[in-house]
Amino acid sequence: MEHYNMNLTLKVWRQKNSNDKGGLVTYQVKGISSEMSFLEMFDVLNEELIEKGEEPIAFDHDCREGICGMCSMYINGRPHGPWHGTTTCQLHMRAFKDGDTIVVEPWRAKAFPVIKDLVVDRTAFDRIIQAGGYVSVNTGVTVDANATPISKADADKSFAAAACIGCGACVAACKNSSAMLFVSAKVSQFALLPQGQAERESRVLDMVAQMDKEGFGSCTNTGACEAECPKEISLENIARLNREFATASISSEE
């Protein structure tokens, strides 16, 4: 593929802190290589801002290989930008062409307050996991790992759900700011495995209750979360969560 350079107009959300109102600020960047990653383009811009004595743009990022879930830019109205199944850090500049205008905002959700510029607070996700996203097993079990065979189909499905990176793109994509895809992925991972059975019912009830408490919205099945998920977590998980929740609700009333 031919490499090319481009000049771009960026409109980036700047917000000094959680109390500041914030707004879009326009920047011009020149000579951006199509081989750069999107975040490397931000590195270039930030170096220029520092050079000029201005404050660089704060954004979350760490592994830059699409697995830690830290990067979180809302690019031209889409979480993680235009490429399907891709995190912001893996988005490369060949997705854009010379002269493009790119609007970059933070995740927008009541449960994810802005800390600064493009950085938001996602600790609500940790608290949802604390409510039940685990198997209650202490270190030191002595059951051999192969004592319980698990069908490959179930193990594969469980793994596909467990591939969630907890970035929050599903919430940012949802018009209701629902966290159903995130919660359903964790519930599904355990519901599909024998190890998850003992706490199957309490887990789904407690995690959903915490999700509601954090201020995430309801799910209205628009499917935007699945479409924007960088790990392509399937909507089937939400269907499974609903079944799990219904079953658990009925049996907890008995």
Added chain:
Amino acid sequence: MALNSKIPEGDIEKKWSNYKGHVKLVNPANKRKLEIIVIGTGLAGASAAATLGELGYRVKVFCFQDSPRRAHSIAAQGGINAAKNYQNDGDSVYRLFYDTVKGGDYRSREANVHRLAEVSVNIIDQCVAQGVPFAREYGGFLDNRSFGGVQVKRTFYAAGQTGQQLLLGAYSALERQVALGSVTQYTRHEMLDVVVIDGKARGIIARDLITGKLERHFGHAVVLCSGGYGNVFYLSTNAMGSNVTAAWKAHKKGAFFANPCYTQIHPTCIPVSGDHQSKLTLMSESLRNDGRIWVPKKKGDTRKPNDIPEDERDYYLERRYPSYGNLVPRDVASRAAKERCDAGYGVGTTKQAVYLDFRYNLINKYGRSEASKQGIENPDEATLVRLGKEVVKEQYGNLFEMYEKITAENPYEVPMRIYPAVHYTMGGLWVDYELMTTVQGLYALGECNFSDHGANRLGASALMQGLADGYFVIPYTIGNYLAGEIATKPIPTDSQEFVDAEKAVSDRINALMSVKGTKSVESFHKQLGKIMWEKCGMARNEKGLTEAISEIRALRKEFWENVRIPGGINELNPELDKAGRVADFLELGELLCVDALNRSESCGGHFREESQTEEGEAKRDDENFQFVSAWEYKNESEWVLNKEELIYENIKIAARSYK
């Protein structure tokens, strides 16, 4: 100071069980009175914090990321080793022990490695019980793959996301303890100093990265699980935030730093594409199971890889190392790639790359096997490719996609272009058998210690070590120390030592902010990385190392005179966070070169050009260098070398051969 590694007496097979049988215990009521600080939430930190919390200790855990789940263990791809011998192919605890010591080029401590091999089997049991979805075979049992430096299949995996699944397992165990109130978690916090009182670690100074406020935290013991220091090279496969700061602060407070020059350059990474590059991306070693590495036989061949016929390709690893072939250890594979590129056989626009080609196995191994399963007789090549692709996708799909996103090339069709890159650091804080550093009550686990991998780590062993240390070693060894601390009341954080430590941290931050120079932190980091990579990278020599030391000193001086850090102290300021980390790398970089200069032998990942065989293989000097270099900090640019002799009683040391 004489180093005491505290290796238990007795036969190597019995050392750990004897130790556990006789170690001092802390009763449950007393555990509740004891506080432990854990720094870092990767595999070592999360597993340690969770397990210590389960045992009843009061734990505080810190990470600089916004959630413990983001720690860079999450990015480990290929797998985790364990001596389960589920494949019935001759594996055993002894063989894992032997492979690891040999793979480390006979520079690791026997007793620690044997313990690692022993507990490896427990790790897999534990992870499965937590609901970690490892790959399975159709019969429902766990699948294995093979890795470098080994002739058995002992690697457990979850596609190319094994680190993620293991870390999420440890993270969920940790969050469960947070919910139960036994662990308090501090995210977006960075440890900036250890507080040492009367020779014992008693707490830390941490900075809240959102408010910039400094905090004092007491602990009866401090456990560092802060990872490796590969980012001293600027470009590496580490995360952008991975840093040496916690370990370096501990070093300056009395913890010896061992073998800093043992750095691992991983052979299969996506090559650098330009000056803008911020990090390098690994392509898992597991790909070498199924990929064949080659370059054209003709120098400067400009044909496309698929146009080069079979007999014009040089499968140089298979040629040089027939018995291990593409599965030689990382250090050997990296040097071999460098040798070919330096000799003019490199490929791609930069000529700093070699091919990793899947076509052979895609067709012959997977394609044929699938065709046979489906009863297709005499399949043509297109059919075999199609069938093979499906299997390969299941095994490595996410890696192939990642490669395509970065390079815009489809690795199912065209061979990957790969080149070595900095990946892991075997060196780290010196620890004894109990994982305690040379500071009482200060422990180091996982990549931030030095003990298990010698001069070269084998693939899929970092995950094993992180979880071994956290789940199965520290819960026993820390009790042996804390049993003597049950009468120690929490030390108030307004005591003089805490006040002084906080003031020193605050002064350093103010000093950084007041430089008000003209060059960004990033530009200094890049310059440091360039010096390190060129003069202390895959090949090192006396002249280059001597130059590097003076260049680093000059760069450090310039940093403190001319760095520009925008923004303020009392706010989220990633430039300030980075400045503190780069300042520490500028000190560590010097020690790394000092150590590399001192060790004039070649061993594992440390290759001194002056010490090689006629065939260009690393040549050890056991007579003069069979020891651990443990550096004691005295002053800026001033260290004292302490040596721990390495004794091999259970393995006959020999020249390492993979031929």
